[in-house]
Amino acid sequence: MSMFSRTTRASALLSASAALCLLAACEVVSSDKSKRDTTTVAPTAGAVPSTDSSARGGVPAAPSDSLANTVARDSGVVTLSAEQPVRGGVLFALAEGLAPDIPRCSWKGAPLPCYRAAKGVLAIVPLPADEPAGTFTLTFDRPTGRVTRQITVADHDFGRELVFLDSAHYALVKRSADVARDARALRAVLAGESDTRFWSGSWGAPVKGAHGGGYGAERFYYRAVDSSRAIRLGPELKTRGTFGLDTVVAASRDVPSWRHAGVDLPASRGTSVVAPAAGLVADVGDYILTGHTVIIDHGQGVHSAYFHLDTALVQRGDRVAAGQRIGRVGATGLATGPHLHYGIYVHGKDVDPAAWAAMPAFARDQADAGKSNK
Ligand SMILES: [Zn+2]
Numbered sequence: 001m002s003m004f005s006r007t008t009r010a011s012a013l014l015s016a017s018a019a020l021c022l023l024a025a026c027e028v029v030s031s032d033k034s035k036r037d038t039t040t041v042a043p044t045a046g047a048v049p050s051t052d053s054s055a056r057g058g059v060p061a062a063p064s065d066s067l068a069n070t071v072a073r074d075s076g077v078v079t080l081s082a083e084q085p086v087r088g089g090v091l092f093a094l095a096e097g098l099a100p101d102i103p104r105c106s107w108k109g110a111p112l113p114c115y116r117a118a119k120g121v122l123a124i125v126p127l128p129a130d131e132p133a134g135t136f137t138l139t140f141d142r143p144t145g146r147v148t149r150q151i152t153v154a155d156h157d158f159g160r161e162l163v164f165l166d167s168a169h170y171a172l173v174k175r176s177a178d179v180a181r182d183a184r185a186l187r188a189v190l191a192g193e194s195d196t197r198f199w200s201g202s203w204g205a206p207v208k209g210a211h212g213g214g215y216g217a218e219r220f221y222y223r224a225v226d227s228s229r230a231i232r233l234g235p236e237l238k239t240r241g242t243f244g245l246d247t248v249v250a251a252s253r254d255v256p257s258w259r260h261a262g263v264d265l266p267a268s269r270g271t272s273v274v275a276p277a278a279g280l281v282a283d284v285g286d287y288i289l290t291g292h293t294v295i296i297d298h299g300q301g302v303h304s305a306y307f308h309l310d311t312a313l314v315q316r317g318d319r320v321a322a323g324q325r326i327g328r329v330g331a332t333g334l335a336t337g338p339h340l341h342y343g344i345y346v347h348g349k350d351v352d353p354a355a356w357a358a359m360p361a362f363a364r365d366q367a368d369a370g371k372s373n374k
Helices: 016-023 065-073 167-173 176-190 224-228 353-357
Strands: 007-009 035-037 078-081 090-096 105-107 110-112 114-117 120-126 134-142 145-153 160-165 218-223 255-259 263-266 272-274 279-287 291-299 302-312 325-329 339-346 349-351
Touching: 078 145, 090 134, 090 145, 105 120, 120 134, 120 339, 120 349, 160 167, 160 224, 167 218, 176 279, 176 291, 176 302, 218 224, 279 302, 291 325, 339 353, 349 353
Parallel strands: 160 218
Antiparallel strands: 007 160, 035 078, 078 090, 090 120, 105 110, 105 134, 114 120, 134 145, 218 255, 263 339, 272 325, 279 291, 291 302, 302 325, 302 339, 339 349
């Protein structure tokens, strides 16, 4: 959803800190420095500590020969990046030297898909803007115990914005049955998680030279005629879902609203959109809110999304290379002007594409053939 022509920043109605956040474009700053930590749970002979019942199971009581060899290399070190995780960001966690046949990890007490990488087991934890800050538990199962890390996710104010729509666009927001149908379809695409990782190395930009923001902002949609009256975004107004993926059209106090789960990159109509990394085209569709849409499956639970395209230049099932042209910038769907909406989803949850692109070197390494515990 474009913010370039008809959006009124609501900063005057917000606290000083929120206004500062808006001025700073609310970008999540992600450190490339990694934090190493050797804290582990003391191994228990022949058993896995069962403090976390939901992630239990599947680890042999007696390690096989190959697992026994693994133990010798398993240092118990977990390398973390970003050093200070924040809402909207991504936590990359590498359990060094760990090489089980089937990696098993958990986050917040629930199984988290994780995979064997070149130097251990890599868990990529999405910290979507829609989930609260706090301290949560990340675990890696080992043949002789479990590595446990307490992760504190800092809070972040993503800002709130008013968006004024002409009658044609406002009518789209009100097509709740169609919006819900589209959201279910997009969620199903993003739920796909293949064991193969299709990409390696750094991620590029989908539109050359374009810089944008707006990830995580709470956006409230009004009719254009409402722009002449004073609108106060009081605390009772809340978004309850994310743009394009909300199956229950969120209308807080009758104001349609969604959290913006990507970044808007300004570009003129027809500008080339390229794949930032290699992958498999998982969806090419035309949806009420997101317009002409392409979603690329990069494997192991990572997807990238491109909304409001003028034209898609790929088809579902196509393999795409990094830098390959996949579409042209447009203004289809709920967009007030040409731009690219670019989203990154990890295990089905949105993260700030800027935080994703700042991934540490250990996450860029190509993984070997690993299986997840999904
Ligand atoms: Zn957008």
